Amino acid sequence: MSAEPKPAPAPSKTLDETMKEFDSVPLFMRDLPQEEGNTAIEALQSLAFEGHPDEAAENFKNQGNEYFRARRYKEALGFYRQGLEAKPEDAKLKETLLLNAAACDLELKNYGRALHATRAALVINTRSIKALYRAAKAFFALDRVKDALGCCDMAQDLDLSNPEFEHLRKQVQERAVQLERREKEREERRRRTMLENEALQVAFVARGLWVTTSDDPPDNPTPAHFDAEARPSYSSLDIPLIGATEPWKAPDPIRTPLVFPVMLLYPQHNTSDLISEYHEDTPIGMHLDVMFPSDARGTLPWDPQGEYVSSQLSVIARTRKGRLLRVGHKLSLRTLLDQGAQPGADGQMDDRDGIVLRDGIIDLYVFPKGSSAERAWIAETKGRAI
Structure with missing residues (x-):
């Protein structure tokens, strides 16, 4: 008598799928939901903030670091912010959380938030090279090249041999040249358009035309x-x-x-x-x-x-x-x-x-x-x- 067929093995799961499953289990949750009504989750959330603020913030920082290394920047940012909400007393820890949050915001293209975080970090440590670097990157992404160069200058006064800043400074300077050229072209284009339109109006009058515009003019893809x-x-x-x-x-x-x-x-x-x-x-x-x-x-x-x-x-x-x-x-x-x-x-x-x-x-x-x-x-x- 032949043996009964065995059930097919379950398909193997990717590491990312496995991590997502763990994320949905309260015991292993790293980004706790905020909705009301789930007492188990609420209890776990309160446990996360129990103990000394520095200890809670350190735990949130470590969990955020795990997600950052996995390039899951949105989740990592959530943990860094929770670490800040724990109100750590250690200034260095608070500075690190702010810098890590800024790094996530840069990856997520939240440049305004990145600047806010780096500004707060510089209040704690005015000599923070990382804060200046990330602020410069945010300014650079926003085409605020003067501000970006200002951050590079401040960093150079603190660290003359930082290769990352030298590379960023070169990028910013090249972008500044591009933006200056673009602005000059825009201004010249505006000047030519104005002079061209003035000449057209003179040409119309010279030819005896009576120029009028209706309340709802039709599209005119090829004007005079x-x-x-x-x-x-x-x-x-x-x-x-x-x-x-x-x-x-x-x-x-x-x-x-x-x-x-x-x-x-x-x-x-x-x-x-x-x-x-x-x-x-x-x-x-x-x-x-x-x-x-x-x-x-x-x-x-x-x-x-x-x-x-x-x-x-x-x-x-x-x-x-x-x-x-x-x-x-x-x-x-x-x-x-x-x-x-x-x-x-x-x-x-x-x-x-x-x-x-x-x-x-x-x-x-x-x-x-x-x-x-x-x-x-x-x-x-x-x-x-x-």
Whole structure:
């Protein structure tokens, strides 16, 4: 008769799994929970603080050290804090607990707490090299390089031959150079942006545009800008932010061409197309030929009758005061803007007229030439003119 099969052996457990199981048993708990209602645990917690405060704190420190060596920094930090809560009378022991807590906080990236702990340790021992070192590391992690170097200087006065501090000082000095460069680049970038925007505003006024912004402007991923290829050398986008032989200057707002986003509106069908980059020296006909070629007649879903063909389209611009300007297919946008500009009465800028740049976009209206839709829109628009 064959023997009965034996049960399969239980799978072996890792050391970490075994430690976690011990952690859940009150007798072996190293990080006692704080919830109320478990009298056994509460009794064990009270036992942990029984005896002399230094003895209790020493025990907590030793348990924290075990977890620290296992890289379980959160648990280790809990024990070091409990050691401090035991209020040890031994100043050296209290200093050690604070330094160990700071070491855990550094590993956990709690840099503010690490600084708090090192500051308290320095109150106990103003010559603590470890406190200065850990404070310097926390300052370094927070990019507070001046404070980090200050700690390095203080430590050097106490210990001239500490290799760890020399290595840290070198790291901090390298970071300080990086941060200084970054700050200079940020400041130069801010200066260029300000000058560029000022030049753009001058360019808009020089072209007779009336600039307005609505309460809820749409997204405009390609706002009006100077043509990158036509920029003077002194305003090139390739000039480095720092280290340039000559300072960067904004483009000439009059002579440097602009590139605009232009919206083609089709009121007859309540739809539109956005030309995201319309060079002001380009005639409208070039865009219409690409968008409405004769061999694609009737392919647009909103134009089944095939009315929208480049050669048969009429383009109209509207000024701030409601004047309507017909845009010939060979007319450039820059010329259209010049034609739309009119000075105000007695030279008043607030009374001038011009093509509207609303929310950074120029609107042009497109109709089948001579259509009833075009005539009706013109009559309605003239009736609303100011």
